[in-house]
Amino acid sequence: MNIIVQKFGGTSVANDQNREKVAQKIINKYNEGYSVVVVVSAIGRSGDPYSTDSLLSLIDKKITKSREIDLLMTCGETISAVVLSNLLTKKGYKNIVLNGYQAGIMTDENFGNAKVLNVSPERIINNLKEKKIVIVTGFQGASINGEVTTLGRGGSDTSAVIIGEALNSEYVEIYTDVDGIMTADPRVVPNAKLLKRMCYLEVYQLAEEGAKVIHPRAVEVAERSNIKLIVRNTLSDCEGTIIAGTNNSLDKSIGEYDQDVISAITYKKERVQIIVKTKEENDDLLTSISDQNVSIDLINIFTDKKIFTINNEDLNIIQDILNKEEYEYEIIEDCCKLSLIGHGMRGIPGVMARIYKSLSDNNIKILQSADSHTTIWCLVRCEDGDNALKVLHEEFQLGR
Template sequence: MRILVQKFGGTSVATPERRAQVASKVSEAVHSGYSPVVVVSAIGRSGDPYATDTFLNLAKGIYSDLPKRELDLLMSCGEVISGTVLVSTLNSIGFEAVLFTGAHAGIITNDDFGDARIVRVEPGAILEQLEKGKVVVVTGFQGITEDGQITTLGRGGSDTTASALGVALEAETIDIYTDVDGIMTADPRIVEDARIIDTVTYNEICQLAYQGAKVIHPRAVEIAMQRNIPLRIKSTFSDAPGTLVTNMLPDRGIGTDITNDRIITGIAHTPNVTQLKVLTENTPDLHLTDKRIFKALALADISVDFISVQTEAVEFTVSDEVASKAIKILQNMGFEPGVIPSCAKVSIVGAGIAGVPGVMADMVEALSDAGVTILQSADSHTTIWVLVHKEDMATAVQALHQKFRLGVC
């Protein structure tokens, strides 16, 4: 049995016309010899009647401190609605489809309500239905604990559901359908000549996702990578081939010029961050001071990023929305942090960066020529990050996209 996992986002199931396009993709898979397992998100986005945020706003409008367990019960409703509607759509065109919740699908999680992690998947019930020739529709974003409590998987949870099922079912491929034609070299709203990336490695797409690209959640990529199951990022609304995510790159033709190997794959950006700088050179125990700073922020559920620990200072970023809370915590500890609000992190990502001299020099040159001030920088073997003022973000992305010739096929 050839199993294909197809995941459709909220915009893909938002209207009857779009659900008909989803049904067409499912039908195409069946007629191509696959047994499809279809994962769905809740219908639409915030403001739409059956969107997850709409349910949350309804409950929180009454009581803002609803416990996480009850919130998960509420948030799981959106996918049940969209899954039922899609099953009805598939039945109407002659397919025998059956709906499974995360619990029915055997998705077992821990009890971290609101951001649960999948412990294991027991796919026996799905396989039984596939053997009968049925199309199995699974509600994304949710699972169940060992003791029967419904949980949700956090941001990007439907992507995570699709990848977990793909691994458990040993699927040939996992198709992630969105409202774009694939992963692009940069945000097309910022860069006019941004283009679709044909093939990308798991590591590259994880880094792009972590640095701000929103097409797929990095947790889903990491799960698929465990078994080297290819991911395809495609559009529900076109027949474009999309972006293939795999470690198995296409064969090169004889005589291929290796000097043209891709160094940079894409540019990502994360706006709305604040840089905080804490002077520590006069503190008696630097290591203990650093530990106290990050421990205090962690206890307050404040996520820190872009960390630079030096002998005289600690620099890091937090999101703008929690910046005032972080500043107050640091002040209560006796520090008066330096603050640069309204920043943006801009990243270049590419598996070819490692060991290639001059990449950082080219990045600095491009930003300098464009008049962009670098506030902070860091690098890894696949990514180089810079922190810039938010008003320079678009200019920085455009300058780097041009410098590394990402608009050229």
């Protein structure tokens, strides 16, 4: 069997018009001779009747056990799957809906963010052999004890790729409401360009740093199994973005790889910069922060001070630590972390100099920076975030 997996997000199944598009995408692949497995998210987004956030608004989470919260959260995907099943049946296509447990997705019992331990795809395979389209509820699985679990935010992407891995699928399509992965957010940069192909590492970095087209865990699974991913728009026939290979190993049969220094730029808002004066005595600040499970990044350590950034939501915890241990410190709120990503920057001199000059020429101050082989990070004020994105997009000619 030539198996493919198609994943459709919440906006893709949000209304009758969109679901008609979804059904046609599925039918087209089925009629091409593929055995098709479909993974669906809950209908719509926050505010829509059956979205995950809307379901959660029905309860008081403070007094509800995490086990019961997971049971509630899986309802949205079940509704979505059955509605899509009904539409395909009306069109004359045999199909079956399987929840995560029925699809063979076994997890631990970390409710709300369960880890997939194993996938037993026999039931999926048996139904594919019967020429049925298999629709699987995304975002969920079950423990060995039969407890329903959810995989955390972005779990439907992870479900699709893990199923694709278990089935040795030809590729996995991730359908969303944009044409693919862009050089920048087109809502901020109107001339942002579609990237036809990217490697796993670049997409993982983009996803980690704020791009919301695909979840980073899904990219990790695809890379370990070398599964080709294609990000496409449900509402158009655009070819989308192919995600495959590494910096050094690329499948040339599906097009040459773009060798630009920078491939894409993204950003995360709601960051806070912390500047802490180093104590003369033993300084265990980073250990104290780690003990509170607070994630810090952009860490710079000097003889007289430490500088790092945190999420807004962790500010009170950090302040409590700093006050309790009597540190002198400064807090800069409303920061934005820009991430410039591209394998082409490796070994190329002057990239940081261009970033600094272009931002400086536009009166945008860099508060902090860091780099790796494939990513450069710059911290700026949130009020400068959109303009910085536009300036750097133009500097590296990403819209051409």
